Amino acid sequence: MLTPNLSVNAQGHLCIGGADCVTLAEQHGTPLYVMDENMIRQNCRSYQDVLNSECSSGGLICYASKAFSCKEIYRIVDSEGLGTDVVSGGELYTALKAGMPAEKIVFHGNSKSNNELEFAVQSGVGRIVCDNLPELARLNAVAAAQGKVVSVMLRVKPGIDAHTHDFIQTGKIDSKFGFALETGEAEEAVLAATGYANLKLVGLHCHIGSQILDTEPFAEAARVMVRFMDSLREKHAIVLPELNLGGGPGIKYIEADDPKPFGEVIRAILKAMHETCVTLSYPEPFVLFEPGRSIVGGAGLTLYTVMAKKQIPNVRTYVLVDGGMNDNPRYALYQAEYTAVCANRADQPQTERVTLGGKCCESGDLLGENMPLQAVEPDDIVAVLTTGAYNYSMASHYNRNPNAEVVMVADGEPRTIIRRESYEDIIRNDV
Numbered sequence: 001m002l003t004p005n006l007s008v009n010a011q012g013h014l015c016i017g018g019a020d021c022v023t024l025a026e027q028h029g030t031p032l033y034v035m036d037e038n039m040i041r042q043n044c045r046s047y048q049d050v051l052n053s054e055c056s057s058g059g060l061i062c063y064a065s066k067a068f069s070c071k072e073i074y075r076i077v078d079s080e081g082l083g084t085d086v087v088s089g090g091e092l093y094t095a096l097k098a099g100m101p102a103e104k105i106v107f108h109g110n111s112k113s114n115n116e117l118e119f120a121v122q123s124g125v126g127r128i129v130c131d132n133l134p135e136l137a138r139l140n141a142v143a144a145a146q147g148k149v150v151s152v153m154l155r156v157k158p159g160i161d162a163h164t165h166d167f168i169q170t171g172k173i174d175s176k177f178g179f180a181l182e183t184g185e186a187e188e189a190v191l192a193a194t195g196y197a198n199l200k201l202v203g204l205h206c207h208i209g210s211q212i213l214d215t216e217p218f219a220e221a222a223r224v225m226v227r228f229m230d231s232l233r234e235k236h237a238i239v240l241p242e243l244n245l246g247g248g249p250g251i252k253y254i255e256a257d258d259p260k261p262f263g264e265v266i267r268a269i270l271k272a273m274h275e276t277c278v279t280l281s282y283p284e285p286f287v288l289f290e291p292g293r294s295i296v297g298g299a300g301l302t303l304y305t306v307m308a309k310k311q312i313p314n315v316r317t318y319v320l321v322d323g324g325m326n327d328n329p330r331y332a333l334y335q336a337e338y339t340a341v342c343a344n345r346a347d348q349p350q351t352e353r354v355t356l357g358g359k360c361c362e363s364g365d366l367l368g369e370n371m372p373l374q375a376v377e378p379d380d381i382v383a384v385l386t387t388g389a390y391n392y393s394m395a396s397h398y399n400r401n402p403n404a405e406v407v408m409v410a411d412g413e414p415r416t417i418i419r420r421e422s423y424e425d426i427i428r429n430d431v
């Protein structure tokens with residue numbers, strides 16, 4: 001099985017975290033997102049343990065909650081000692097409502113509204129990561145109006161080629177995020193930030209991309225950032241105490257993916273940071289990481305019911321399911337690959353190659369093409385694996401499909417953490 005929390009029971013049914021997926025589909029309906037709490041906690045610990053044991057200057061792992069945001073996930077990561085990163089007022093509101101301490105929240109975004117900045121400052125979030133010069137000015141005005149001084153970091157584009165898909169590569173110069181290092185823009189932003197009375201520049205941030213399977217791009221980003229911090233000290237006598245190295249560690253979506261264990265990724269980053277600091281005699285910064293996908297991605301799967309199968313001779317076989325791009329837009333967006341398993345025939349060989357089609361009125365509404373699958377029939381349950389990140393959080397109401405339910409499994413026991421939307425929910429704000 002793709003991830004260690006998946007198994008096949010005596011009835012030939014797929015199980016996640018010890019819970020039978022066919023039973024879950026019967027009891028909760030489909031489409032259904034299922035997440036494994038034990039795996040989420042293990043993923044948190046694989047980062048936390050290395051940070052605790054190998055980082056003398058201290059640090060904070062902030063779960064990047066855009067991967068999956070709801071009250072329960074904030075409670076879980078908080079109880080594991082993590083903070084969180086939010087990118088909107090909505091995520092911030094959810095995190096605060098779940099009891100996440102404001103000082104452990106990092107507020108991101110390349111185009112935050114004034115309302116969001118006011119909300120963030122009012123809530124007392126620990127750090128606000130600024131993306132552009134107008135935002136610095138607006139944030140300073142918001143902080144001044146509330147009589148506060150807020151801790152800010154600046155998002156820097158370190159120019160790292162992270163060997164990943166162009167769409168989700170954000171550390172290069174052609175990106176809408178942050179200040180470029182090589183053009184002098186980042187240095188200018190540091191000087192600008194230090195000039196505002198109601199902003200306290202505490203450090204720098206970079207995020208080089210996502211689904212990165214190698215450790216070296218992260219290590220290189222750490223070196224580049226420490227060297228830049230050292231140059232600020234040399235030229236301007238500015239010593240920044242914090243460095244936020246973003247998220248991005250990749251996970252196993254298909255058998256061919258071979259991600260490094262998360263502990264190894266963070267170890268490589270800390271080592272690169274430490275060595276560069278020693279070489280330059282730079283004081284080791286307090287370090288932040290923001291893993292999102294790697295905390296929740298592998299811990300989730302989505303269950304669908306097969307509605308129909310269309311075999312088009314010499315062309316392809318479509319297996320049509322009762323969900324689609326409305327609950328998982330990632331294939332439609334950037335051809336993200338997934339593994340599928342027939343949950344009620346998980347003990348049978350995958351003898352077919354199919355296109356998994358969704359229910360939305362859009363030809364591009366596919367969950368995958370050329371996917372190995374058991375010989376399924378209508379009413380079978382198909383599981384698409386590794387959907388814990390960027391699925392529920394990216395869901396839409398296209399075709400006015402209500403959002404699916406999310407069930408959390410702990411030690412084989414399921415509990416609903418997000419209820420299925422009703423038609424009444426769908427028209428709630430219609431006038």
Ligand SMILES: *Cc1c(COP(=O)(O)O)cnc(C)c1O
Pocket residue numbers: 064066067085108207209210211246247248249290291292293294
């Ligand atoms: C998306 C994002 C993350 C999380 O990325 P993952 O690939 O999910 O780990 C972290 N930090 C920032 C700033 C991001 O934009």
